Amino acid sequence: MSREPLLKTVLTPWSIDDAENTYHVKRWGNGYFDIGETGDINVIPRYDQPNLKINLKEVIEEMQSEGIQFPAVIRFHDILRSQVELLNKTFRNTIEEANYEGQYFGVFPVKVNQMREVIEEIVDAGSRYNYGLEAGSKPELIAALAYNTNKNSLTILNGYKDEEYLRLALLGLKIDRNIIIVIEKYSELLKLVTLAQKLDVKPIIGLRVKMMVKGRGKWEHSSGERAKFGLSIAEILNAVAYLEAEGLTDCIKLLHFHIGSQLTDIRAIKEAVQEASLVYSKLFKLGVPLEYVDVGGGLAIDYDGSQSTNDSSCNYNLAEYVSDIVHGFKQNCDLESVPHPHLVSESGRAITAHHSCVITNVIGEIHPSGTQYSTRKSTGEHIIVSNIRELEVDLTAAEKKDNHQEIYNDVVQLKSQAMQAFKLGILNLDELAKVETMYWRILNVIEQQMQNHDFIPEELNDISEMLSSQYLANFSVFQSAADSWAIDQVLPIVPISRLNEKPAKLCSLVDITCDSDGKIDKFIGHDTVANNIPMHKLNQDDDYYIGIFLTGAYQDVMGDMHNLFGRLNEVHIVSYDDDPKDFYIEEVVKGSSVDNVLSTMQYTPAIMAQVIKKEIDVQISRGKLKPREGVNLIDFYEDCLNGYTYLKQ
Ligand SMILES: *Cc1c(COP(=O)(O)O)cnc(C)c1O
Numbered sequence: 001m002s003r004e005p006l007l008k009t010v011l012t013p014w015s016i017d018d019a020e021n022t023y024h025v026k027r028w029g030n031g032y033f034d035i036g037e038t039g040d041i042n043v044i045p046r047y048d049q050p051n052l053k054i055n056l057k058e059v060i061e062e063m064q065s066e067g068i069q070f071p072a073v074i075r076f077h078d079i080l081r082s083q084v085e086l087l088n089k090t091f092r093n094t095i096e097e098a099n100y101e102g103q104y105f106g107v108f109p110v111k112v113n114q115m116r117e118v119i120e121e122i123v124d125a126g127s128r129y130n131y132g133l134e135a136g137s138k139p140e141l142i143a144a145l146a147y148n149t150n151k152n153s154l155t156i157l158n159g160y161k162d163e164e165y166l167r168l169a170l171l172g173l174k175i176d177r178n179i180i181i182v183i184e185k186y187s188e189l190l191k192l193v194t195l196a197q198k199l200d201v202k203p204i205i206g207l208r209v210k211m212m213v214k215g216r217g218k219w220e221h222s223s224g225e226r227a228k229f230g231l232s233i234a235e236i237l238n239a240v241a242y243l244e245a246e247g248l249t250d251c252i253k254l255l256h257f258h259i260g261s262q263l264t265d266i267r268a269i270k271e272a273v274q275e276a277s278l279v280y281s282k283l284f285k286l287g288v289p290l291e292y293v294d295v296g297g298g299l300a301i302d303y304d305g306s307q308s309t310n311d312s313s314c315n316y317n318l319a320e321y322v323s324d325i326v327h328g329f330k331q332n333c334d335l336e337s338v339p340h341p342h343l344v345s346e347s348g349r350a351i352t353a354h355h356s357c358v359i360t361n362v363i364g365e366i367h368p369s370g371t372q373y374s375t376r377k378s379t380g381e382h383i384i385v386s387n388i389r390e391l392e393v394d395l396t397a398a399e400k401k402d403n404h405q406e407i408y409n410d411v412v413q414l415k416s417q418a419m420q421a422f423k424l425g426i427l428n429l430d431e432l433a434k435v436e437t438m439y440w441r442i443l444n445v446i447e448q449q450m451q452n453h454d455f456i457p458e459e460l461n462d463i464s465e466m467l468s469s470q471y472l473a474n475f476s477v478f479q480s481a482a483d484s485w486a487i488d489q490v491l492p493i494v495p496i497s498r499l500n501e502k503p504a505k506l507c508s509l510v511d512i513t514c515d516s517d518g519k520i521d522k523f524i525g526h527d528t529v530a531n532n533i534p535m536h537k538l539n540q541d542d543d544y545y546i547g548i549f550l551t552g553a554y555q556d557v558m559g560d561m562h563n564l565f566g567r568l569n570e571v572h573i574v575s576y577d578d579d580p581k582d583f584y585i586e587e588v589v590k591g592s593s594v595d596n597v598l599s600t601m602q603y604t605p606a607i608m609a610q611v612i613k614k615e616i617d618v619q620i621s622r623g624k625l626k627p628r629e630g631v632n633l634i635d636f637y638e639d640c641l642n643g644y645t646y647l648k649q
Contacts, residue, residue, distance in 0.1 A: 014502035022503070022534055023494045024524050027305025028550065032079055032354050039500030041547065045078035045575045047086055052575055054583045057497045060359060060545055062581075063571055068588060069644050070545070071360035071475040072569040073556070077586070079355040080118065080552075081125040084108075087347060088129035090318055094326045101340040102329075105154045109134040109297060110144060112348030112553050117572060117587070119147050122351065126153070132178070134158060134346045138165045145172050154344065155179045156206065156294060158229075158256070161188050163195060170201045180292070182206035182256045184229045189239055193246055205243070206254035206294065207236055209279055213271040215260030215298060218311050218487055222260035223272075230257070233279070240288055252288050254344070255280050258296025261349060264309040266316035266324065269298070273328035280329075281336035294344035295325055301353045303550055304490045304524045312490035312529075318350070349553040356552035358480045358568065359496065362535075362544040363647060366470040366510065369440030373433045384418050385431050388438045395445050404446050405457045415439045443467060468506040468532045470519070473546065474647045477511045477518050479559035480568065481548055490522050490529055491555070495536060496545040503534035509546075512647060513563040520548075543649070561600070565645045566592025595641045605641050612637050 016035050020026055025033050025041065031050070036042045040057040044050060059074060091104035108122050110133055123133065132153030135141040141157060145168065148155050155177055157169055161184075172179040181203055183189050189205075196203045210230035211223045221227070231239060243249055259272050273295070280293050299321055300314035309315050316324075325343060333340050377389065391411055398404055418435040421427040427435070447463045450456055475481075483489035493509065508531060511518040523533040538544050559567070570589040575582055595605035613634050619625040625633075 014500070016500060019499040023492070024305035025494060028302055028492045028524070030354055033549065035499045040497045041494060041499070043076055045076045045082065047082040052577060052582055054573065054575060054581070056547065058581050059573060059583065060496060062585060066585070066588070068569050068571060069646065069648065071358060071480065071646055072571060073356055073358055075117070075356045075570065075572045077121050077355070077572055078575045080121045080352065083351045083354065084122055084125040084131060086318060087351065088126065088131055090322045091326070091343065094322045098326050098330055100326050100330050102342040104343050105130060105132065105292070106345050106347070107132040107134040107154055107156045108351055109136065109346045109348040110140040111136050113352045113556050114140065114143065115557065118352065119143065123147055123150070132156070138168065141165060141168050145177070148177070151176050151178070153178065156344065156346065157181050158184060158208070160184060163191060166192050166195050170196060170199050170203065173201050173203065178204070180204045180206045180254050182208050182254065183231065183239065184208050186231060186235050186239065189242065193248065203251050204253050205251045206256045207231060207239060207252065208256040209233070209236060209276070211257050211259050211272060211275055213259060213268060213275050215263050216265040216268045216309065217260060217262045217300070219260030219262060222258060236283070240283070240286065249287065250289055253290060254292040254294055255283065255290050256294040256296065258346065259298060261297055262300045262311070263298035264300055264311060264314050266320060269321060270324050270328065273325055274332065277329050277332035280341060281333060281338045284338045285336070291342055292344050293329065293341040294346065297346045297348050299345070299347040299350040301349055301550060301553070303492065304529065305492070306527070352552040353550045354552060356556055358475060358548040358551050359545055360473045360475040360548070361649065362471045362473050362538060362546060364472040365538060366472060369444055369467060371437070373437040375434045375437050382421065382427055382431055384414055384421060384427065385434055388414050388435055392438055392442055395442060399449055404450060404460060407442065408446055408460060411439055411442050464506055465531060468508060470510045471507045471535060473509050473511060475511050476513050476562060476565040477520060478513060478562035479565050480551065481520065481555055482558045482560070483555060484520050484522065485517055488522055490524060491551065492524055492549040493520065493533060494547055494549065496547050498536050501536060504537040505535060506532040507535040508532045513565070515562065561597060564597045564601070566597040569644070592645050593642055594645055597645060609634070609638050609641060
């Protein structure tokens with residue numbers, strides 16, 4: 001792990017540019033976030049109004065004044081709308097400039113964020129572009145049927161399907177929706193044809209092709225021969241023959257592929273377009289009346305701002321992505337002399353990632369060298385203890401002699417000897433505590449002295465890591481940043497204010513679950529992923545709020561109930577130019593209360609309260625508790641049952 005040079009520059013002044021170079025807000029912010037002159041994070045929620053800026057600290061203050069407890073999710077509905085517009089406009093403009101003859105019919109994949117408010121906003125913002133929905137399961141289809149009421153947009157159905165799923169799809173067709181049933185598995189086709197004939201509906205069929213090209217990134221196994229979904233070329237030809245025999249050739253309207261999410265490398269997209277346009281062209285020439293090609297999802301988010309092929313980044317932007325698709329299809333279709341198909345894409349991550357963030361407060365610090373213990377020399381102390389004490393004295397001269405490495409080697413060895421001596425019963429507890437205290441003190445001094453050095457020996461690089469603090473933040477990784485835990489996804493984490501002030505220490509984050517996995521130790525580093533992040537010193541009197549950003553895709557809805565913390569309080573922010581602060585809180589959605597989460601786990605809170613009340617009554621009747629005190633205790637238990645699951649300030 002490379003040493004973060006940041007702490008070396010203690011004596012230099014600090015500017016907003018330095019903060020930007022540390023946290024890369026503009027680089028991952030995609031135009032929606034920056035650092036203001038006051039050192040607070042700004043949100044610029046509308047792409048078409050770059051001067052409309054919302055100060056995130058003011059949002060937090062307003063939430064506090066309304067009594068909304070943290071941690072909380074903040075949703076910016078304008079960002080959702082902006083992303084829907086940008087995607088659709090980019091496709092439309094590129095299609096026009098390229099003289100492409102098909103149109104764009106995008107769909108939002110519901111699985112990426114199923115929250116009703118999110119779906120409503122997306123459908124509303126997309127209605128002028130005939131932007132539709134994609135469902136991948138029966139419950140998602142049931143939601144899509146009720147929410148995608150625009151008859152000119154598409155509803156694309158993916159995922160494995162049982163008969164009920166197919167019946168629901170046919171119900172949609174009966175009420176004039178453009179529902180395209182994508183066949184993921186050959187056997188679905190037989191089920192569908194039987195059912196459609198029975199119900200006398202003409203289905204609109206899509207065929208998902210198992211692509212040879214491999215996606216790049218975490219989800220590269222979504223494509224290739226061993227992919228879970230899709231039909232091989234042989235199966236596609238069989239399907240075409242089967243449908244022809246049933247007189248249903250004209251139902252085959254769409255060719256679908258999806259080579260994985262978060263495609264980090266644009267080359268994978270170029271190759272997929274090449275492959276898919278050929279399959280489309282050849283099938284068209286065989287007489288399959290395909291009208292649409294659906295390029296699936298995969299449009300990536302640059303979470304770490306590095307514009308690279310890192311797993312949490314990508315080496316292209318929206319314009320390049322769209323251009324490669326439109327021009328790729330145009331060129332190949334022209335070469336094959338077939339019509340340009342309508343283009344469908346299923347971008348989910350790219351639509352929703354930016355629109356929400358989690359705000360939490362740091363409630364404490366865990367520091368390995370934080371404890372003070374008297375190290376005064378006692379008579380007859382063990383030689384190991386004396387040796388370490390001498391090292392501390394030598395350290396004052398080390399600045400001149402430049403023998404930090406030697407002292408470091410010695411202190412590490414002495415500490416390990418001390419442990420062994422303790423195990424053998426030679427060192428007592430008091431001596432061990434002294435060794436520990438002096439050990440950390442020495443490391444601290446070495447690290448301070450090294451800050452003035454240009455060259456730092458390899459091994460000493462690790463010291464700042466060893467000395468870094470853990471900031472304890474009021475949230476659960478399992479609820480709010482599931483992918484950070486599950487797949488090492490890097491999410492941008494930044495203090496909400498004080499960015500005009502130089503951060504004082506390197507930290508990693510731990511959450512409040514009783515789980516040692518409940519931590520975040522992957523952060524945006526200088527040119528690589530870092531194990532810790534610079535943070536400010538905690539002040540006794542001020543809350544220290546940090547934001548976990550880009551949580552709107554997947555993270556928002558994948559959280560689990562680990563430690564029964566449950567869902568977060570949520571506010572929906574809408575920008576409003578005429579307001580002095582440029583925003584208002586449109587809606588507050590209360591997070592889980594303790595009785596909510598207990599009920600989900602089959603407890604009955606009312607009975608639980610009765611159990612406690614009975615026991616308190618017993619203590620009252622025995623005279624061990626005063627009646628008034630007893631009543632207060634019962635009230636307190638019930639208040640906690642009704643209260644928020646996270647820590648109170
Ligand atoms: C998950 C999924 C998507 C969404 O992918 P993103 O990378 O989030 O855009 C689209 N299509 C299908 C079939 C999916 O399974």
